[in-house]
Amino acid sequence: MPLSFLTADRAFDTNEDVALPHDDRDLWRRPYRPGPWRVGVAALVLLLASFVLFSAIIIAATDSLSAAGVVFGVAVVMIACALRMLRMGAWVSAHGVRRVSFLSTRTTAWQQVASVRTVQQPVRWLGLPRTVQGQALLLVRQGRSAETGSPLLTTHNADFLAREEAFNRAADAVEAWAGEYRRP
Structure with missing residues (x-):
């Protein structure tokens, strides 16, 4: 069973000449692969969930069903948390850009986007309160205040820690989607 949320578009890896390789523009897709930190933590949570499921079987055989x-x-909550961790990140489609965090999802239509740019700024290290100097991909919304929310991607999050080239490719891909779909 293929897990579509684990894989990015294969065309991003194989065809460097095309800025927006896609078949169906309406599908939400992550223009990068999940990083090793994110996948590693999710794998550890799933491993722990398998032990909890095994203990549930032993408890059912020896103790009460309740x-x-x-x-x-x-165990089901642990599995759901691991799958949600794997879905976290920035997703793009012809409709807009979607930032999926652990507890919430925020979608911004391309018509509401003023600009998408990469900036040098202090960023959170692996989502912890500690900040380090790094790059962030910021989405600036149109409006009176030209509000800038939290970064879509950073060089020090679980997807791009110690993977500067992967961050640059992902940032370029999101900027290309914004360039094609947002109104000037």
Whole structure:
């Protein structure tokens, strides 16, 4: 069973001449692959969930079914958290750009985007409160205040830590989508 949220467009890796390689522009896609930190943490959570599921089976065989149900519920929550961690990031389509975080998803239509640019600024290291100097891809919305939200991508998040070239490719891809679809 292919897990579509784990893979980026293969065309981004194979065809460097085309700025926007895509078949269906209406599908939401992540223009980069999830980073090793994100995949590693999700794999560890899934490994722990397998042990919790195994303990639920042992509890069901030796103790009450209600206790096994609670442990099974904990395992299901762990699996859901691991899958949500894998879906986190920036997604693009012809409709706009979507920033998926652990607890929320925010979609901005291309018509509301004033600019998408890469800037040098302090960024959070792996999402922790500690900040370091790095690059961030910022989305500036149109409007009275020209509001800038949190960065779409940074060089020190779980997808791009120690992968500067991958960050540059992903930032270029998101900027290319913005260049094609937003109104000047």
